Amino acid sequence: MKKILGISLMLMMVFALLTGCATAPAPAAPAATEAPAATEAPTATEQMPAERTVIKFAAQADSTPATQAVVDAYNASQELYTVEWIDMTNDSGAMREQILTSMQAGSSDYDVLSMDVVWAGEFAAAGYIAPIDQLMQADGLKISQFNAGSMTAGNYSAKQYTLPFFPDLGLLYFRKDIVSTEDAAKLVSGDYTYADLQAMAEKYMGQGGTTDGIVFQAKLYEGLVCNLTEYTAGWTDVEGGLVALKAMVDSPASPVDILNYSEGETHNSFIKGASVFARNWPYQWGMIASDGTISQDVVDVAPLPGGSTVGGWLLGINKNSVNQEGAWDFMKFVATQGQKIMSVQGGYLPGYNEMLTDADVIAANAMLSMPGFQNALASTISRPVSAHYSETSDAIMNAAHAYLSGEMELTAAVDAITAALAN
Amino acid sequence: MRKTITAKQAAFLLPLFLLLAVFALYPIISSAIYSLFDYRTNDQQVAGLYTTGNFNAPLFSEDCGYINWFLEDDITLLSEADQTELRAAMEQVDALAKQYVTIGEVTKISAAEAKQITSQVAEIQATIQSVYERNDGVTFYNGWDKLNTIFREMDSCMINSNFTGLAAYGKLLSDTRFFHSLRSTAIFTVISVTFELIFGMALALIMNKAIKGIGGVRTTALIPWAIPTAVSALMWSYMYDGSSGIIAKIFTDIGLIASPELMLLSAGGAMTAAILADVWKTTPYMALLLLAGLQIIDKVLYESAKIDGAGPAKTFFKITLPLLKPSLLVALLFRTLDAFRVYDLIAVLTGGAQGTETLSIYAYKLMIAQNNYGYGSVVVLTMALCVGVIAFLFVKVLGAEIVKDD
Numbered sequence: 001m002k003k004i005l006g007i008s009l010m011l012m013m014v015f016a017l018l019t020g021c022a023t024a025p026a027p028a029a030p031a032a033t034e035a036p037a038a039t040e041a042p043t044a045t046e047q048m049p050a051e052r053t054v055i056k057f058a059a060q061a062d063s064t065p066a067t068q069a070v071v072d073a074y075n076a077s078q079e080l081y082t083v084e085w086i087d088m089t090n091d092s093g094a095m096r097e098q099i100l101t102s103m104q105a106g107s108s109d110y111d112v113l114s115m116d117v118v119w120a121g122e123f124a125a126a127g128y129i130a131p132i133d134q135l136m137q138a139d140g141l142k143i144s145q146f147n148a149g150s151m152t153a154g155n156y157s158a159k160q161y162t163l164p165f166f167p168d169l170g171l172l173y174f175r176k177d178i179v180s181t182e183d184a185a186k187l188v189s190g191d192y193t194y195a196d197l198q199a200m201a202e203k204y205m206g207q208g209g210t211t212d213g214i215v216f217q218a219k220l221y222e223g224l225v226c227n228l229t230e231y232t233a234g235w236t237d238v239e240g241g242l243v244a245l246k247a248m249v250d251s252p253a254s255p256v257d258i259l260n261y262s263e264g265e266t267h268n269s270f271i272k273g274a275s276v277f278a279r280n281w282p283y284q285w286g287m288i289a290s291d292g293t294i295s296q297d298v299v300d301v302a303p304l305p306g307g308s309t310v311g312g313w314l315l316g317i318n319k320n321s322v323n324q325e326g327a328w329d330f331m332k333f334v335a336t337q338g339q340k341i342m343s344v345q346g347g348y349l350p351g352y353n354e355m356l357t358d359a360d361v362i363a364a365n366a367m368l369s370m371p372g373f374q375n376a377l378a379s380t381i382s383r384p385v386s387a388h389y390s391e392t393s394d395a396i397m398n399a400a401h402a403y404l405s406g407e408m409e410l411t412a413a414v415d416a417i418t419a420a421l422a423n
Numbered sequence: 424m425r426k427t428i429t430a431k432q433a434a435f436l437l438p439l440f441l442l443l444a445v446f447a448l449y450p451i452i453s454s455a456i457y458s459l460f461d462y463r464t465n466d467q468q469v470a471g472l473y474t475t476g477n478f479n480a481p482l483f484s485e486d487c488g489y490i491n492w493f494l495e496d497d498i499t500l501l502s503e504a505d506q507t508e509l510r511a512a513m514e515q516v517d518a519l520a521k522q523y524v525t526i527g528e529v530t531k532i533s534a535a536e537a538k539q540i541t542s543q544v545a546e547i548q549a550t551i552q553s554v555y556e557r558n559d560g561v562t563f564y565n566g567w568d569k570l571n572t573i574f575r576e577m578d579s580c581m582i583n584s585n586f587t588g589l590a591a592y593g594k595l596l597s598d599t600r601f602f603h604s605l606r607s608t609a610i611f612t613v614i615s616v617t618f619e620l621i622f623g624m625a626l627a628l629i630m631n632k633a634i635k636g637i638g639g640v641r642t643t644a645l646i647p648w649a650i651p652t653a654v655s656a657l658m659w660s661y662m663y664d665g666s667s668g669i670i671a672k673i674f675t676d677i678g679l680i681a682s683p684e685l686m687l688l689s690a691g692g693a694m695t696a697a698i699l700a701d702v703w704k705t706t707p708y709m710a711l712l713l714l715a716g717l718q719i720i721d722k723v724l725y726e727s728a729k730i731d732g733a734g735p736a737k738t739f740f741k742i743t744l745p746l747l748k749p750s751l752l753v754a755l756l757f758r759t760l761d762a763f764r765v766y767d768l769i770a771v772l773t774g775g776a777q778g779t780e781t782l783s784i785y786a787y788k789l790m791i792a793q794n795n796y797g798y799g800s801v802v803v804l805t806m807a808l809c810v811g812v813i814a815f816l817f818v819k820v821l822g823a824e825i826v827k828d829d
Contacts (some may be wrong), residue, residue: 126465158572
């Protein structure tokens with residue numbers, strides 16, 4: 001009798017241990033291995049009058065002073081609100097989980113959220129962020145005033161949910177000391193196809209000490225989805241895009257292990273002068289100056305044929321926030337005037353189009369005045385906006401990578417990707 | 424044999440059972456309930472446990488607002504007659520929105536009312552669509568496509584029951600990812616516990632010797648076990664690192680792996696890395712449990728064995744091992760259950776990549792990263808079942824005694 005009791009006690013404890021930590025959706029205790037919990041960093045720089053409402057802004061740590069400067073500028077600009085920047089973990093996956101856990105409990109922990117462009121669809125579908133169309137209209141803001149790709153990324157079910165925090169976009173870097181003036185002009189104008197680019201890569205490969213014609217991201221990861229977005233011209237021509245990308249992968253102009261290339265391999269090759277063309281994000285421009293063996297003088301940038309994929313971060317309002325008005329006021333500030341501070345102090349691209357012609361912004365970002373860059377900025381496209389983005393992206397990259405490595409037929413890959421896009 | 428329970432005993436037992444109910448039974452029961460629903464918090468249609476029809480009133484009135492807002496712009500481009508028709512539709516939409524705008528949350532709704540709302544919306548939708556189709560040539564500010572998207576979202580405001588019964592358990596049977604993680608969990612458990620047993624036994628035999636300074640040895644040996652797993656896993660991940668890790672370099676130099684980065688980036692390498700780190704960490708724990716068992720063995724037995732002329736090997740197999748069996752089985756049981764539920768070590772080392780995804784990691788990803796509590800609970804309960812089976816085998820088949828009777 002006692003023995004049975006003992007055994008059942010033991011079994012119960014085992015079950016309790018096992019299920020106790022995973023029974024959801026009570027605020028799940030983060031596992032011991034998770035990044036340290038976000039620490040609150042009150043940013044008030046002066047003694048605020050007590051009646052100011054506190055607006056909590058959840059954003060990743062910023063290695064530049066820009067985010068802090070924007071928050072300070074906002075706090076100094078008005079009397080009603082004090083914004084506190086809640087410093088989130090730098091691991092974006094962990095940050096997403098942290099925000100989701102808080103949101104599904106219906107909490108008002110964060111008023112304004114900064115989100116990776118690919119989260120917006122999911123957050124909107126789950127009803128965690130509030131649509132802002134009416135707020136925008138009331139304040140006379142138009143969608144066309146902001147970076148197009150970023151705005152599309154934050155548009156779900158015909159409603160606009162976000163404004164750009166800072167956009168990022170895909171660019172074609174090329175060596176203007178190798179490429180002929182004629183070809184360079186063609187590239188900068190954006191009036192070329194991927195077939196033209198492949199022909200040029202094959203033609204110029206080996207010149208000027210290079211070993212490869214072109215490098216880009218074709219490893220099995222999110223970067224492949226970004227590249228494929230460009231090849232398929234924003235998913236309007238899936239089959240054509242896959243064929244063009246496969247031709248580029250199979251071409252002698254790309255490295256043999258291109259299917260293992262991510263951003264790191266790409267910039268290593270290009271800044272060390274080993275390749276003529278490289279598809280990468282704007283950060284590579286700075287790397288050429290800081291770590292490159294080639295100088296920025298021999299490099300130019302061009303738009304990509306099917307448009308440039310947008311990355312970067314967006315701003316949205318927590319639907320459960322008790323300070324909706326303050327949240328919108330701050331978000332609007334960051335997305336408009338604040339973009340100048342972000343750009344001048346942090347080197348981020350402005351998501352507010354008006355800032356692209358601002359003298360201070362241009363002076364702080366050499367890239368902005370390059371015609372190729374301006375053309376790229378004018379033709380931004382976004383990755384699929386989906387309520388289940390991680391599954392969509394996973395299916396797309398698996399099918400595309402299998403096709404590129406010759407393990408899957410074209411029709412099967414097209415079908416798989418089309419099905420994933422319809423999800 | 425029947426024992427009666429006195430009032431005093433009952434006074435002790437009652438709180439015990441209450442505690443058990445709260446801490447042991449409640450989590451299992453709620454997991455079991457979740458597992459019967461298609462419960463995903465990131466999809467408004469299945470973000471709760473719904474057994475009857477429900478209505479997402481806040482989203483519905485928001486959508487009503489959007490329809491009128493879109494129409495207000497487009498209506499200016501139309502003829503007088505079409506404007507009148509749309510104005511009438513807009514008033515209907517307004518009336519609908521007013522009816523539900525005060526309900527701030529998802530509420531229960533009767534089938535009749537749901538049907539009524541659906542047919543009302545369908546009617547309005549048809550009216551609006553016909554006006555747009557009639558004015559095919561006009562370039563609208565918003566257009567039918569945007570309105571249609573909103574109407575589709577309105578359909579999703581009607582929430583049906585998401586009770587799926589045991590369907591999710593059926594899905595589990597065809598879930599290859601589950602079986603992959605079950606297999607890697609089993610591989611991890613069997614190999615790591617085997618090595619821990621061998622090394623733990625050796626360590627315990629050494630620590631059992633009454634030699635000078637053994638206290639220091641015992642303390643030192645416990646250090647790996649005293650370090651929090653997340654910390655020691657990070658430490659190991661530095662040593663396994665492809666560009667600067669010492670272990671990755673040594674393994675490459677002696678030819679175990681082709682290049683250092685394969686330590687964590689190849690299937691075999693990553694599993695070996697996880698097992699090695701686990702063996703390092705928990706061998707002292709195993710040794711400690713075994714040492715306790717060794718110390719209760721009567722020293723007289725060893726003396727008699729010596730007198731009878733038994734060698735060290737014979738003494739070990741004929742005396743130490745049989746007398747150690749109870750402690751040994753308990754130690755093995757604890758370690759097997761622990762290893763089966765491994766999460767932190769692997770989460771830090773690989774995050775579940777390269778075929779090292781264990782059941783705990785899979786369950787975490789389902790529940791926290793994908794917000795799929797329904798299916799996640801199925802995986803968790805199946806895992807609990809596995810743990811129960813392991814415990815049963817140890818207790819019933821091998822005869823491990825956790826609780827001593829009398």
